Amino acid sequence: EDQVTQSPEALRLQEGxxxxxxxxxxxxxxxxxxxxxxxxxxxxxxxxxxxxxxxxKEKERLxxxxxxxxxxxxxxAPKPEDSATYLCAVHVNYxxxxxxxxxxxxxxxx
Amino acid sequence: xxxxxQHPSWVICKSGTSVKIECRSLDFQATTMFWYRQFPKxxxxxxxxxNEGSKATYEQGxxxxxxxxxxxxLTLSTLTVTSAHPEDSSFYxxxxxxxxxSxxxxxxxxxxxxxxx
Numbered sequence: 001e002d003q004v005t006q007s008p009e010a011l012r013l014q015e016g017x018x019x020x021x022x023x024x025x026x027x028x029x030x031x032x033x034x035x036x037x038x039x040x041x042x043x044x045x046x047x048x049x050x051x052x053x054x055x056x057k058e059k060e061r062l063x064x065x066x067x068x069x070x071x072x073x074x075x076x077a078p079k080p081e082d083s084a085t086y087l088c089a090v091h092v093n094y095x096x097x098x099x100x101x102x103x104x105x106x107x108x109x110x
Numbered sequence: 111x112x113x114x115x116q117h118p119s120w121v122i123c124k125s126g127t128s129v130k131i132e133c134r135s136l137d138f139q140a141t142t143m144f145w146y147r148q149f150p151k152x153x154x155x156x157x158x159x160x161n162e163g164s165k166a167t168y169e170q171g172x173x174x175x176x177x178x179x180x181x182x183x184l185t186l187s188t189l190t191v192t193s194a195h196p197e198d199s200s201f202y203x204x205x206x207x208x209x210x211x212s213x214x215x216x217x218x219x220x221x222x223x224x225x226x227x
Contacts, residue, residue, distance in 0.1 A: 043114075
């Protein structure tokens with residue numbers, strides 16, 4: 001069974017304190033791994049797509065990396081506005097839909 | 111680019127009534143749209159996959175007669191919650207894939223908060 005887990009469940013950082021979020025997956029075949037940001041009461045906002053092990057993508061303070069079993073979302077010098085739930089999703093080879101992880105709730109304190 | 115809208119953003123209805131939620135891709139055409147449900151502090155649960163011009167594919171455990179999905183055009187999909195009950199109260203989110211994109215990225219709408227009294 002395809003499975004996506006994320007850790008930690010929740011993370012509190014001080015402003016400027018860099019850290020990483022983890023997304024681990026067990027799937028039969030990976031077509032792509034996606035990172036989204038979701039603010040309370042809103043739909044997920046697309047951040048990155050990763051397709052192959054070793055691939056990296058960057059956007060402002062965020063950097064996503066991919067290995068054969070997991071992905072990391074690195075947050076460098078976070079600001080309070082980075083506070084949100086970060087979701088990863090895996091698109092498997094045999095279907096159209098995504099398998100979402102449970103998310104990591106990030107709080108960045110000023 | 112890749113903007114998806116939903117209407118209404120929130121709705122309150124009485125038990126037993128039906129509610130229609132619209133999902134539109136504003137600046138692209140979407141042959142495939144997805145409908146999700148999200149409970150507080152939980153992740154997204156896929157309800158169904160909607161393909162333009164054909165019947166929706168429902169996930170296991172989702173009642174197709176209760177959650178009617180219509181994808182009549184390349185920019186519009188609708189979800190109708192029939193005979194709504196309080197347990198149907200939830201946050202409903204749609205997403206769409208750009209038919210011209212080489213990636214499989216799903217772009218999400220802002221969600222619709224349904225409260226059934």
